[in-house]
Amino acid sequence: MNNVVKPPSTEAEGASARTMRERLGALLGRRSEALSPWVLRRTLSELQAINDPAISDVEGGRLAAGVAGWYAQASPEERRDCWLLMSQQFAPDVSALDEARREYEAALGKPGEAEAEVRLRRSFSSPRTRLLQRFAAFPEGMRFLVDLRAELLPHLKSDKRLVALDAELEALFSTWFDVAFLDLKRISWESPAALVEKLIKYEAVHDITSWADAKNRLDEDRRCYGFFHPRLPGEPLIFVEVALLQGLAGSMPPLLDETADASDLGKATTAIFYSISNTQTGLRGVSFGDSLIKRVVETLRAEFPQLKEFATLSPIPGLRSWLTKQAPDLWAGTAARTRQAIEKQLGQNGLEAVAVMAALDKPKELDEKSPLGRWLQAAAARFLGKELASNGRPLDAVARFHLGNGARVERLNWLGDPSAKGVKQSYGLMVNYLYDLKRLDKHRAQLAKGSVPVAKAVENLMD
Known part of the structure; x- marks a missing residue:
């Protein structure tokens, strides 16, 4: 499953590509298509048999194991066709969803509101859910689905038709792997x-x-x-x-x-x-x-x-890329006194942001208490303690995990990771996130309001 071949993405290929509906209805396949219309219809029929509500989950799992056996021998392109069938042919019934929504809206404030809400909720459930659940039913099914998603993920940007299948898998995994x-x-x-x-x-x-x-x-x-x-x-x-x-x-x-x-x-x-x-x-x-x-x-x-x-004691993997993009604005906003001190330290007048960044490339040669060292720490403190994405979540992936779990930014550590990887990611800086067991809920609530929990020492670095 590791030899993933990216799907065609050129405009010419995209313009001539047939939709899944057209391919299922065709008699002959095109040279560029992985599965012929006949094999595509047979595969869809096998997936529909797995999903049949009239059979037991045990029988559905047995049938799913057979498809998984074929999948293991399939080429990357054939597997992608299987993903497309799962994603597009097992979607929710839009007409049933619209009807359930109208019924719910009509029932608002009336005795039947609760029952209408239940029907609306059920209408959102797609046949794809049962299909994936039955793949999980045979002994190696969970391994099969986890590996399938791992192979699927790199294709999401180039083929949005697969997004629904990925979202369904992620939702199910969030429950199964609690x-x-x-x-x-x-x-x-x-x-x-x-x-x-x-x-x-x-x-x-x-x-x-x-x-x-x-x-x-x-x-x-x-x-x-x-x-x-x-x-x-x-x-x-x-x-x-x-x-x-x-x-x-x-x-x-x-x-x-x-x-x-x-x-x-x-x-x-x-x-x-x-x-x-x-x-x-x-x-x-x-x-x-x-x-x-x-x-x-x-x-x-x-x-x-x-x-x-x-x-x-955590890395800050997103720091360098963020600072590289933000350096011109950060340098322009640096107080004149601090700019002069850094220029004196580097022996250059009229420094531009690019020269400052070049000087940071050798953090092992810098003193953490030097003007440039303090400037870097202030930028890192701002990155961790103030900068949030449009969805209100921290920019750094590691920070998202720990702060989302109720930790607070406790301390920055100069050259905490002097390895090549540490220097490349964050100029060697590391951070302590503290789990104060009595304040986890308080910190999560604070983050939800757009304010990152930080210790006083980190706040002081931002001044």
Whole structure:
């Protein structure tokens, strides 16, 4: 399923392409079409048989397994035709939806309003929902659907006809993969080697460079947890890596130092979440919610009741790209006194934003207390603490996750990640998000009103 071929997208090809309705009604196929009209109709007939409400879910699952077997051998283009059938031929009944809406509007304020609302809700449900549920019914069905969506995602921008299928899958996954339905298991150096290999493979925040590196992260003074779904046995969905320390961590190298002495767990007061990795591309966009963090916190507190503080040491992956775009405006809005100090530091008068950005490309040569170092930190604090997208959500992906779960921006850390990746993403800056367990709901409500929860120290950087 990995050799994805993008669909034709040139204007000439688009102009001559037949619609799915035309292809289903045709006698002959065109050379550029993956499935002939006859095979297309047969595939649609098999999908409709799976979806037949007159058969049981067990029988529907059996039929779905047969289609999945064909799909496994199909070419990328043939699979795309299957997606289009799922997306376009199993949509809601528009006429039934309109009728249910009219009935509901007519029933407003009357005794039958509740029943009309139920009918309206049901009319929004598409046959596609039952189809996908029956694919999930056979033993390998959940794996099939997660892999299908992973392959589908890169095509969404070029083929909007697939958006409905993707949205349906994401909605179903949000229910099926709710954290309440997942098993939380500790992963240690004593765990099966295959599981440790998956940790190495899927680590998305800080690459694991060797078995010794993996062992260090799984030592007794660390905790690593995996979330598993019962229908995907042995396949971790999420890895959460935790260091147990005394106080906030401000830099990754000490946490990844294989030669460092183990921490004294009896004195640990702070749990630092330094890596949370989603292993399944097909679950992208599926929110596991604040329950994910809460379950790990509860597990840690049960083992280490002395823990008082729960925080992250997180990357800021969106900082450089944002700053590159915003630099001219930010530099133009910089106070004259600060501009003069940076010009003096760099030995140049009349600096333009492009020269400032060039100077930031070597953050290891900068002093965090220098004028340019403070300017960078002020920009980062603004990025995390003030800048929101049009939908009111934080711009940075990691910030969206933690702030959406009720954390607050606690502290910026200069050269927290001096690796090449850290410098490329955020000039080496990292951030601590603090999970104040008594204020999670307050922080979420604050964010919902368009205000990012930040600690005083971060606020001061923006001044």
